[in-house]
Amino acid sequence: MERKHKGLSTPRAAGVAGVVFAILMAAAIVLVRLALPSGADNDVTLDSGQRSAVRAALELLPFAGIAFLWFMGALREQAGEGEDRFVSTVFLGSGLVFVATLFGAAAAAGTVLGESRQSSDFGRDFAYALLTTYAMRMAAVFVITTSTIGRRLGALPRPLVVLGYLAGLTLLVAGADVPWSELVFPAWALIISLNILRGRRPAAST
Secondary structure (H helix, E strand, O other): OHHHHHHHHHHHHHHHHHHHHHHHHHHHHHHHHHHOOOOOOOOOOOOHHHHHHHHHHHHHHHHHHHHHHHHHHHHHHHHHHHOOHHHHHHHHHHHHHHHHHHHHHHHHHHHHHOOOHHHHHHHHHHHHHHHHHHHHHHHHHHHHHHHHHHHHHOOOOHHHHHHHHHHHHHHHHHHHHOOOHHHHHHHHHHHHHHHHHHOHHHHHOO
């Protein structure tokens, strides 16, 4: 009975953590994009509403990162011994680098709340560079490797595998050139998580 409970809890953990991550990450991206528009004039002073939006985003991002680590760990546990060691290493590495880069972008974005105009301008540009150029590239690798593992193990239906490859390519190629393209990653995580949660019902009868 104990092993059965463990087998059922892992998919649920992955699904719940993925949903939490997707919601928090998407909310943080929207708040930052609205408060700190990319390409805006550096001489513009942030008003109180923009500062509040940035603070809210910075409060959400650590929890989004924690939820993502749970999501990644539960996915890896669900794959078990059947996963390819090379692909799983890339999966794990890209996920960890994504979280580290995400936290770096959050720290850089926090400088816009300071009094120094020079550090504020630099922090905004640096935060966008970390998020759109580096974090989203690591997210692209994570999406592609997850889709590959799901395809090889038969854990993901073909439409979601194709969707994953398309999402990964979008994040890999678009980057900073397409504003709001960062939302592709939490949208993909939400779809995968809901599919995992929905797929638990048949597994409960085995």
